[in-house]
Amino acid sequence: MNLLIVGAGAAGLMAAGAALESGHAVTLLEHSGLPGKKILVTGKGRCNLTNNCGEETFLQNVRTNPRFLYSALYAFPPARAMDLFERLGVPLKTERGRRVFPVSDRAEDVRAALLRYAAGARFEAGSARELLLESGRCAGVRTKEGRTFLADAVLVATGGVSYPGTGSTGDGYKLAKQAGHTIVPPVPSLCSLVSPDPACKKMMGLSLRNVTLTLYRDAKPVYSELGEMLFTHFGISGPLTLSASSYIKDMEKHTWSAGIDLKPALSGEQLYQRITNDFALLANKSAQGALAKLLPASMQPVMVERWGVDPATHANQITKEKKQALVRLIKRWEVPIARRGDLAHAVITAGGVSVKQVDPRTMQSKLCPGLFFAGEVLDLDAYTGGYNLQIAWCTAQAAARAL
Template sequence: MSKRITVVGGGAAGMMAAITAAEQGAQVTLLEPNERLGKKLNITGKGRCNVTNNAGLETLLANVPGNGKFLYSVFSRFDGRDAMAFFEALGVPLKTERGNRVFPISDRSFDISAALERRLKALRVRLVRDRAVRLEIEEGTIRGVQGERGNYPAEAVILATGGVSYPATGSTGEGHRMAEAAGHTVTPLRGSLVPLRDYGACRELQGLSLRNVELTVFENDKKLYSDFGELLFTHFGVSGPLVLSASAHMRRFGQKKYRLEIDLKPALEETQLDKRLLSDFAKYANHDFCNALNDLLPQKMIPVVVRLSEIPPHEKVHDLTREQRRNLVHLLKHFPVEISGPCPVTDAIVTAGGVKTKEIDPKTMESKLVKGLYFAGELIDVDAYTGGFNLQIAWATGRAAGMAAAEQGE
C-alpha cells in the first residue's frame, strides 16, 4: 500500500508539495477550505504572477534577509532556473523581465495555478474542501489531521497554510496555531513587503502616483537601501512597488527610526536641475513662485513643495535668490517622508516570522520535534525581497517537503 500523505493548504507551497509527493508514488490528500486553489497566488504580481527569479543559489540566498542560510540546501537542489523548467514542462511559457523577474508570457497568474491544478488531477491527488483544525500526534509521531468535516489519517503531514497576510485568501494563522500545539516555537509575525505609514504629511498627496523616481531608505540617518520605480501616496502614507520593496529592509521598527527620501528628478544631477529651474524661472519671471512650477511637478505636489521650500508662495520669481533656488533643488532631490511604522501584517504581501527554523531540518523540512510532520512556504520564519524570491521559497520548500515525506520510512 502506498504511503498516505496529507498536505494542509492549497497555495503555492502546498500544491508543489502535493505534486512532488504524488510523483514519488504517495497517496496524497490536499486539504483546502477555499473554493479555488492558489487564491493568493492568483493575485500576486498584480495578477501577473512573478513566478520566480531567473537566478542561481547565491543570488537567491542574497535576497533572503530573514534566515537565508536555512534555505541553502533546498535552493541548491531547486533554484529559480529549476522552477522555470518545472513550469515550462507543465506547458506554461515564461519570460524574464527587469531584475530577472520571471512571469508567464501571457501575463496571467491563472495560467500558473491552472497548470498546477492540471498536474494535481493527472497525479490523482485527492482534493478535499475542508479546514484543518488540529494535528493527530501520538508518542511524538504524526498520525493524521482532524478537519472540520472529517478525519484524515496519514503517515506524514505537510503544513503549508501560509502566513497571516491577506486573510481574505485564507491565510488566517491556523497553521501557526497547529505548529504551536505540536510544541513548535512561532516567532513574532509581522508584515514584510508592506505599505508604510507616515506622520500625516502625505495625506494631502493622497492618490498621487510618481513614476521613475528614486527612493532611499535611511535607518537612524544611515543610508540603508535605494531603488528606482513607482510609488503611491495614500491617506495613511506611502505604498506602491518601490515602497513594498523598501519595507522588507526596514526590519527593526520600534528599535530604529526610519525615513524616506524621494529623488523626484533622478535623471538630472543637481547642477542640471538648477539649469532646468533657471530656464523655467526665465519663462515665469513675472509670476508668483507658487505658479512657476507647473512644468516641473504634478499639480497636486506643488503646494507641498512650496511649503517645504520655505519660499513665500507669492514672491515674484525674478526676486528669488540663488540660495533659495539651491534649497529648492535640494528639496526636489531629497523630498522627505518621515515613517511612523508599517501597516498591519494583514495588509502585507508576505508574513515575516513563523515556525522557528532551528526546529526544522533544513534538508527535508521535517519537524525536529514530531516525526512525520513537515513544513513548507510562508508558514516558516523565512521571507525575501520582491522579485519572485518569496514564491521561489514556496516552490523549493514545498518540493523538499513533498520529496522527503514520500521517502521517509520507506
Template sequence: MSKVLIIGGGAAGMMAAIAAAYNGNEVHIFEKNEKNGKKLFITGKGRCNITNASDIENHFANIMRNSKFLYSAYHCLDSYGVCTMIESAGVETKIERGNRVFPLSDKSSDVIYALNKMMRDIGVNIHLKSEIVSVSKENENIILKEKNGKKHIGDACIIATGGISYPVTGSTGDGYKFAEKIGHTITERYPSLVPFNIKEEFCKELQGLSLKNVELKIQDETGKQYYSEMGEMLFTHFGISGPLVLSASGHISDKLKEHQFIAKIDLKPALSNEALDKRILKDFEENINRNFNNSLDKLLPKNLIPVIVELSGINQYKKVHEITKEERENLVKLIKELKMSISGARGFNEAIITKGGVSVKDINPKNMESKIVPGIYFAGEVLDIDALTGGYNLQVAWSTGYLAGSSIY
C-alpha cells in the same frame, strides 16, 4: 509508499503534493477554501510573478532572513526547474524587467490550472472546503482532525498553511498554532512588503500621485541607511506605497518599534544639485515675470507643485526674479530630499507576506522535516523566511514545498 497528508493548497502545498506523488506516495491535500491557490491568484496583481530568472546567489541576496537554510531546497528545485515544470504543463512563460517571470498569458489562473492538472494527473486526492483544526502524532501515525470532526490518519504530514498576510485568502495563521502545539518556536511576526503610514499631512493632498524614476532612501534617527533604490512609488491617503515602498518595508518592518524612520525621496535623481540648480534657473528665466507657484510646471507633476511651494517657504506669489540664491538652494535641497516621517506600516490585511513564523532552528534543512516530531514537515510562508518582491517569495514556496514532498517515500 507512505500516505502523505498536506495542509494548505497554496503554492507550497500544491508543489509538495506533486513532488510527494511523483515518489509513488498516496497523497491527500486539504484546502479550507473552495479552491486551491486563492492567494496565488492575486499575486503579481493577478498576473502571478512565478519566480525570478536569476542565479541562486541573487535569490539569496533578496531573501531577508535565513537564506542559508534554503541551500538544499534551492538545489533541489531552482527557478529554472520551476519554469520547466510550469511550461511542461502547458503554460508558456516570459521574462520581464528585473528578471521577473510571468505566464505569457498574464493570467495567474493559468498557473493554478496547471498545478491542479499536474496533481490530478498524478493521482493527488484533493479535499476542498476541508478545514484542519488539529495535528497530532500517536505512535507512528500522524492524525489530522477537520472542523467537522472527521479524522485523517497518515504516515507523514506537510504543513503549508501560509502566513497571516491577506487573511481573506485563508492565511489565518493555522500553521503557527499546529507548530506551537507540537513544540516548535514561533518567532514574532510582522506585516512585510507593505505600505507605510506617514505623519505629514501633505501625503493626503498627493493621494493618487504616482512617481516614476525617483530614488527612495530609508534612514533611522541616527542617519543610518537601511534602504536605497530607484523606481516607482505612489502616494495614498495614509502615506506611501508602490514597488519601492514595498521593498523598503522588507528591510525595516521588524524594526519599526525600535527606531524612528525617515523616508527621503530624490525627485530628480538623474540630476546633481548643481545641474538641478541650473535647470531651475533656466525655468525661472523663461518665467521671469511670473509668480513662483507658476514657474515649476516643466519640472514637477502638477499635483506636487503646491506641496513643494509650501514646503520651500518661498511665498507662492513672489516673482521668480526676486527669489534669492539661498531660497533657490533650499528649493534644490527640497526636491533632492523630500522628507517624510514613517509612523508605522499598514497591517497584515495589506501585507503581501508575513515576516517571521516557524523557527528554522528546529527544522532539518535537508528535507524540511521537524527535528521535534519526525514525520511532520513544513514548507512555504509558514516558515521564518521572507524575501523582497520580484518572484523570490514564490520561489521559496516552490523550493521548500518540492523538497518536503520529494523527501517522503
C-alpha cells in the same frame, strides 16, 4: 504513501504535484474555497514567480535564515522552477532585477499550471482544527467541521497571516504549536510604511514613476532603488516602499526615514538649470504655477508649502538661493517613517514556525515524525523580486522528495 496537505496555496500545490509525480496519493485540504487564491494578487496580478539568478545570489537575498534553505534551494533552484513552469505550459520572461514573469503577464496562468500539476490530488474543503497525534507521530488532522483525515504524512502549507482574505489566517501556527513547535512572532514584511507627515495625506493617491527611494536608518542609507511608489492617506506604498520595508529591523531602536529623489535622471546642476529655464518661460506665473512642467499637480501646493515661498510670488521674483533650496527638496523629499503597515495588508509574513525544529533537507519536524512544513508558514522571508515564491517552491519540493 498517503500524503495530506493542509493548504492549497503556492507551496501546497507545488508539493502535491511533486508527490504525485513520485507515485504518492495526495489529499489537499483547503478552507478558502479557491486553491491558489493568493497567487492571483502577487506581482500586481502578474505573478513574479522566481528570480533568474544562481543559488549564491539567491541566498544573499533571503532576509531570514538563509542557511536553512541551502539544501532545498540547491536541489530545486530557480532554473528548475522555470523549467517546470515552462513544461506546464507557461512561457516565461525575465525583466529588470532578474524578476521572472509569465509572458502573458497573467498570474492566473501560473495558478492554472499549478492546478494542472496537482490535478491527480483529491481536493477537500475544510479547515484543520487539530493534528491527530499517535505515539508522538502525526497521523492526520481533524477539521473544524468535525471530519477526520488520516494520512501517513501531513504537510502544513497554510501560509502566514498576511492578506487573510486569500486564506492566510495563521491556522498553521496553531497546528505547529500543538506538536510542540516554537512560533517566531509574525510581523509584516514587504508592506506599506506609516508616516506622521501630513503631506502624505495631502498627496493621497499620487503615484510616482522613475523616482529613487532611499531608506535611511539613523540618517545612514541602507537601501536605494529606482522605480514606482505611491502616497497614501497613512504614508507611502507601492513597489519601492514594499522593497524598502523588508530592510527595516529593530524599528523602535532607530530613527527611520525615506528620501525620494523626484528627478534621479538629472544632477543637481542640471535640475537647477531646468528650474531656471522653466521660471523664465513662466515668469509671470505664481510659485505654484511655475512648477507645472516639473511636478505633478497634486504635489505642487505641497512642495510650495515645504519650500517656504509665498504662493503669490511670481517666478521671476524667486531668488537663486530659493531655486537652490527647491533643487534640494526635489532631489531629497523626506518622509519620516513611524512604523510598518499592518499584517493584513503585508505581502509577506516574517516569522512563523522556527526552523531550528525542522530538518532543512526534508522539511520534516524534528519533534513529530510524519509532520512536514513548507512555504510561508516557516520562519523564512526574502526581499522582493520573486524570492519568496521560490522559497515556497523549493521547500515544497524538498518535503515531497522526503516522502
